[in-house]
Amino acid sequence: MLGSLRPLDANHRFWRMLLEDKIRPSPKPPPANTPKNILDVGCGLGSLCLDMAQEYPTADVYGIDLKPVPFEPEEIPINCKFVTGCIFTTDAFEPGQFDFIISRDIRSEILVDKWGNYVRRLFELLRPGGSVYFVEMDPWPRTDDGSLPANDAWVQYSEAMQQMMQADGLHFYGLTENLAASIESMKPTSKTVTTYHAAVGKWMRGSFLT
Numbered sequence: 001m002l003g004s005l006r007p008l009d010a011n012h013r014f015w016r017m018l019l020e021d022k023i024r025p026s027p028k029p030p031p032a033n034t035p036k037n038i039l040d041v042g043c044g045l046g047s048l049c050l051d052m053a054q055e056y057p058t059a060d061v062y063g064i065d066l067k068p069v070p071f072e073p074e075e076i077p078i079n080c081k082f083v084t085g086c087i088f089t090t091d092a093f094e095p096g097q098f099d100f101i102i103s104r105d106i107r108s109e110i111l112v113d114k115w116g117n118y119v120r121r122l123f124e125l126l127r128p129g130g131s132v133y134f135v136e137m138d139p140w141p142r143t144d145d146g147s148l149p150a151n152d153a154w155v156q157y158s159e160a161m162q163q164m165m166q167a168d169g170l171h172f173y174g175l176t177e178n179l180a181a182s183i184e185s186m187k188p189t190s191k192t193v194t195t196y197h198a199a200v201g202k203w204m205r206g207s208f209l210t
Contacts, residue, residue, distance in 0.1 A: 019196070
């Protein structure tokens with residue numbers, strides 16, 4: 001089952017390609033700083049959890065999502081555990097339990113006025129000195145030279161999507177500023193922002209994405 005499902009997780013493969021096949025958007029930490037308890041919030045199919053369980057075999061890796069992962073127990077590494085539930089209400093985790101938390105592609109699941117609560121909840125679960133990574137995409141179409149016209153069909157589609165998302169209370173486009181403000185309100189000891197540009201189009205199709 002695992003072999004047939006993982007190729008379908010194109011979103012996970014997209015992020016691995018964009019981050020040059022790294023789990024974190026930074027080099028792997030030295031052994032002394034290797035995480036012992038890792039949490040993936042909104043883990044989806046669980047592919048990132050499986051990768052982290054392999055990369056950090058001495059760590060306990062947890063994934064949480066509203067839906068159960070599609071794996072049989074024997075397909076899940078012994079150091080990887082999945083919880084079905086909501087990060088706001090679950091009692092599966094203790095405050096300060098994790099030294100590495102990753103939140104990836106949650107923008108369509110958190111209401112605009114709940115981002116502050118969401119960030120606060122993750123910091124609550126983080127141990128002192130731990131790290132939390134927020135990895136989000138702003139899918140608004142743009143070109144490096146600014147040549148994309150305002151009447152382009154893709155731009156018009158994005159404008160319609162933005163209006164629809166805003167009507168539902170979601171911040172699908174331009175999330176970065178609100179997210180950065182929520183993080184800053186927690187007064188982290190350090191903060192690094194890294195921006196990646198992803199090319200999109202049929203010409204991008206290759207062995208990694210097919």
